[in-house]
Amino acid sequence: MASGLNKKNRSELAKAGLRQTIQREQVFDNLKERSTPVTVGDIHKELFGKQIHMDLSTVYRVLEALEKHGLARRIVIENENSAYYEYTGCGHRHYLVCLGCKKIVSIEKCPVKAYEKDLSKKTDFIIEGHSLMLYGYCPECSRKLRKT
Amino acid sequence: MASGLNKKNRSELAKAGLRQTIQREQVFDNLKERSTPVTVGDIHKELFGKQIHMDLSTVYRVLEALEKHGLARRIVIENENSAYYEYTGCGHRHYLVCLGCKKIVSIEKCPVKAYEKDLSKKTDFIIEGHSLMLYGYCPECSRKLRKT
DNA sequence: CTACATGCAAACCGTTTGCACCCTA
């Protein structure tokens, strides 16, 4: 490993109650660099490209641990058969997914929060959260569609 | 098969451009009876219980065909590792899923429609649809949680 | 009669797990 343990992550991982290992650090670093959700395989592959070799199952276990300790969030994307993860530090987000090129655009504004309260009152459910994904075609792909 | 081909479904399947078979009819009937989304295995199992034996792969293929022809909709539920389907005739719906007992409650009102227009203007995406799932605890489960 | 649907069995692929060894705290 090029530089050993990283101070910044050390505090963040430790604060979350996680034992510090090089693998967790590398995965966590990689996750934080991303601006859109990634699959477990994406992270594994990219680390491999950087000569950082670790087992796929370790990446799975690290992401699971990060999620359990609130540092990562698992995202479900329709028609994609693998799980996506994102760093929770980016805040509450929703995504607009292009059905053509699979590009993912993140959306900061959430139209559901107010609705949750209303719904909770009506159903007596305690609402813990929600997932909202929007699907469509990005400007480039819709231009291509028009041509054909 | 007890009663052979069913007139009502015949028109509905045929109108959608699907060849009429006993298997498609049985799966479609079963799907329409449900008030909440079901898994492929659920349908297969229930039909089996009714002495209607067909291969699991057939159920997969039938549901795929129904979806492609607009008669069924595929639903993704977080933390569930299998696909859910529902009859599209029930209209546009959202679901409230209990994290305790996995009960699914359907919601008719959709708070996202208006938001889509606004978002489309801002991003230049052509928005084709969305999925909104809400997660929480139903009254019974939240009562149990309080006790422990 | 022909194209498409089904059954069966095997392949697939993302994910999980058991176990021996390693390393952080």
Added chain:
DNA sequence: TAGGGTGCAAACGGTTTGCATGTAG
């Protein structure tokens, strides 16, 4: 040094596929 983390390889479970046979149109 103990208890948790990792690598490796094998298992797992939902889903898909190839192929021979059956059947709707």
